[in-house]
Amino acid sequence: MNTSVIRFHSLDSERLDNNYLYAFLRSPNFHNQVERFVIGGAQPNFGPTHLKKMTIPLPDIITQRRIGETVSAYDGLIENNRRRIQLLEQAARLLYKEWFVHLRFPGHEHVKIKDGVPEGWEKKPIGELAPFKYGKALKEENRIPGSHPVYGSSGIVGTHDKPLVAGPAIIVGRKGNVGSVYWSKRDFFPIDTVYYIEAENCGLYLYYALLHTQFINTDVAVPGLNRDYAHSRTLLVPDDKILTLFEQHTEVMHDQIDRLTKYNQALTKVRDLLLPRLVNGDIVV
Numbered sequence: 001m002n003t004s005v006i007r008f009h010s011l012d013s014e015r016l017d018n019n020y021l022y023a024f025l026r027s028p029n030f031h032n033q034v035e036r037f038v039i040g041g042a043q044p045n046f047g048p049t050h051l052k053k054m055t056i057p058l059p060d061i062i063t064q065r066r067i068g069e070t071v072s073a074y075d076g077l078i079e080n081n082r083r084r085i086q087l088l089e090q091a092a093r094l095l096y097k098e099w100f101v102h103l104r105f106p107g108h109e110h111v112k113i114k115d116g117v118p119e120g121w122e123k124k125p126i127g128e129l130a131p132f133k134y135g136k137a138l139k140e141e142n143r144i145p146g147s148h149p150v151y152g153s154s155g156i157v158g159t160h161d162k163p164l165v166a167g168p169a170i171i172v173g174r175k176g177n178v179g180s181v182y183w184s185k186r187d188f189f190p191i192d193t194v195y196y197i198e199a200e201n202c203g204l205y206l207y208y209a210l211l212h213t214q215f216i217n218t219d220v221a222v223p224g225l226n227r228d229y230a231h232s233r234t235l236l237v238p239d240d241k242i243l244t245l246f247e248q249h250t251e252v253m254h255d256q257i258d259r260l261t262k263y264n265q266a267l268t269k270v271r272d273l274l275l276p277r278l279v280n281g282d283i284v285v
Contacts (some may be wrong), residue, residue, distance in 0.1 A: 014061060019068025024056055057279055058247040067278045074271035080268075081260045088253045088260075090218045095249060096208035105242050120239040126213075129229025132172060132202040134227075135190035136164055149186065153177035153193045163187035170197040170207050172215075178225045179215030183207045185258060195227065207242055209235045 024030055033054045061066075099105040103118060113121045126132075135151070138160065143150060146161030153173030161273070166187050173180035173192040181203070190196045197206070213233055217223045277283040 015057075016058070016085065017061060017068050019072050020064035021056075023068055023071040023275060024279050026275060028276050029057070029279055030054075034193040035038065037268060057281065065282075070278060071271060071275060074267055075273075078264050078267050078271075081264045085257050085260050085264075088257050092204075092250045092253045093208060093211065095246070096205075096212065099242070099246060100209070100238065101234055104240070106245065117187060117236065119239070122237050123234045124237050125231060126210075126233050127193070127228075129235060129237070129277070130170075130197045130206055132195035132197065132227050132230055135174070135192045135194045137173075138189060145182040148188055149184065149192055150189045150191060151182060151184065151196075152191050153180050155180070155182055157191070160189045162189070164189045165196055166199055168202065169199050170202045170210065172196070172210065172225070172230070173224050174227075178217050178223045179213075181210045183254075185254070194283060195225075203247055205246050205252065206235075206280060257273075 028129075058064075061253065105118075108118070117123060138150065140158065143158050144184050145159050145163040148160050148163040149156045150158040150160050151171045153176040163186075167184045168183065169188070171182040171184060171188075171190055172195045173193065174195050211233065215230060215233070219227070237243075274283065
């Protein structure tokens with residue numbers, strides 16, 4: 001077992017329900033106690049000796065099980081939606097691969113292929129299609145929590161009260177997670193570890209095309225993606241008919257993804273509001 005983690009489990013299921021224990025470990029009650037005991041500077045440390053000094057509200061076992069079942073029901077819905085989102089994302093990627101990698105797009109039987117490019121299609125450098133723009137530095141201590149996601153090369157790394165870029169737009173990792181690609185329908189703030197592509201130059205086809213583009217690290221000390229190199233990479237550009245058809249198919253998928261994402265956010269908010277009240281006994285189940 002990894003020595004940097006602590007494993008929790010109930011030794012007596014008739015005194016402490018595991019689902020209730022799991023709910024408690026995610027509650028503000030537990031996290032507030034952890035913060036009081038955390039030690040260390042650069043690398044805060046929390047160990048088994050601190051656990052002996054912590055307390056857990058312990059209602060009767062029937063109440064514990066009801067609380068555990070209530071929280072688990074929310075967790076189950078959230079997980080089910082998460083899996084549906086993954087399947088939709090996978091379906092969109094497979095559609096791109098089928099049409100634009102294997103070239104089995106609608107009507108492909110009647111289109112001539114020359115030098116690996118269907119008639120009426122062409123290859124263009126990324127810089128001509130969608131120039132990369134630099135994100136802007138925004139240190140964590142300078143962020144004001146708000147409704148706009150902050151994107152780094154590893155994805156969403158926080159929120160801010162003001163966006164820098166209007167969505168929809170594409171984010172590409174510049175430093176750290178080189179060549180990572182994200183789609184943001186919402187207005188957002190890209191920090192200086194990423195590039196971004198403005199709404200007027202991007203669409204879902206370009207997003208999936210970039211996901212299938214191989215970017216390499218062009219820096220030695222710190223992993224980085226050189227913009228001139230990225231701009232020189234070429235993409236296959238289909239004719240307007242196939243491009244529009246692909247956008248229509250993937251927009252339907254992304255609309256479903258957006259709805260499920262918002263539903264999960266609402267479920268998470270309700271669960272997190274209920275959790276401390278259930279554990280503290282403010283709400284009887």
